[in-house]
Amino acid sequence: MFMNHEKFNKAELRRTLLKTRQSMSVVEWRQKSDRISANLQNSVLFHQANTILCFFSFRQEPDLSLLFTNSDKRWGFPRCIGKSLAWHFWQPDDAINTGAYGIPEPHPEAPRIDIEEIDLILVPCVGCDVQGYRLGYGGGYYDRLLSSPAWAKKPTMGVVFDFAHLPQLPVDSWDKPLQTVITENG
Ligand SMILES: Nc1nc2c(c(=O)[nH]1)N(C=O)[C@@H](CNc1ccc(C(=O)N[C@@H](CCC(=O)O)C(=O)O)cc1)CN2
Numbered sequence: 001m002f003m004n005h006e007k008f009n010k011a012e013l014r015r016t017l018l019k020t021r022q023s024m025s026v027v028e029w030r031q032k033s034d035r036i037s038a039n040l041q042n043s044v045l046f047h048q049a050n051t052i053l054c055f056f057s058f059r060q061e062p063d064l065s066l067l068f069t070n071s072d073k074r075w076g077f078p079r080c081i082g083k084s085l086a087w088h089f090w091q092p093d094d095a096i097n098t099g100a101y102g103i104p105e106p107h108p109e110a111p112r113i114d115i116e117e118i119d120l121i122l123v124p125c126v127g128c129d130v131q132g133y134r135l136g137y138g139g140g141y142y143d144r145l146l147s148s149p150a151w152a153k154k155p156t157m158g159v160v161f162d163f164a165h166l167p168q169l170p171v172d173s174w175d176k177p178l179q180t181v182i183t184e185n186g
């Protein structure tokens with residue numbers, strides 16, 4: 001039987017990386033998340049950005065919520081609609097719903113974001129390599145989003161803990177590298 005070794009590798013790596021991430025203590029997760037937030041705040045891309053797309057931490061992803069109170073920025077978060085993502089403005093006092101996969105998301109009626117407004121996309125990663133190739137949960141949401149020409153021009157930054165910042169990941173034909181990667185170490 002034909003076997004896609006690439007896919008097999010991705011699935012196995014995903015499992016291993018998720019297990020390692022979930023095994024972090026809450027204290028370690030908090031400290032590393034806060035160091036990522038600090039590094040982000042010191043980055044040129046962050047400084048230059050007005051509207052930033054981000055994510056609500058899920059399955060012990062880096063939690064950047066310290067930054068969301070920065071009212072100099074406008075923050076956008078995704079809702080999963082079928083196979084695509086819809087982006088809405090959100091600020092700290094706004095409602096948070098539970099969406100597909102149990103991921104927190106903005107209210108469906110929260111104002112939508114126009115693509116022209118977006119200055120920076122912070123991309124959640126299960127793993128990321130030094131070239132910027134990304135491993136996600138396997139839904140292909142960001143692959144599809146970033147494959148359209150208007151989105152492909154936007155600055156992207158993968159957000160990942162250092163243990164999951166790897167020398168190399170398996171790459172599929174549709175994978176496009178992220179422009180930069182940020183970890184607790186820089
Ligand atoms: N915080 C956060 N929000 C996000 C993402 C993310 O990575 N992080 N996404 C980034 O895309 C989207 C959600 N993508 C997801 C895709 C798949 C699964 C999931 O649970 N998949 C199944 C297996 C699927 C398969 O392998 O076919 C699973 O893991 O059990 C969860 C979220 C949108 N919102």
Ligand SMILES: Nc1ncnc2c1ncn2[C@@H]1O[C@H](COP(=O)(O)OP(=O)(O)OP(=O)(O)O)[C@@H](O)[C@H]1O
Nearest residue numbers: 134135136137138139140141142143144147172174
């Ligand atoms: N540009 C694209 N157009 C259509 N389908 C795509 C595209 N990119 C990816 N896909 C589909 O999405 C599926 C998942 O891709 P992949 O395993 O790379 O997801 P991922 O990056 O890990 O997931 P996610 O972005 O949800 O975190 C692939 O099997 C592929 O069929």
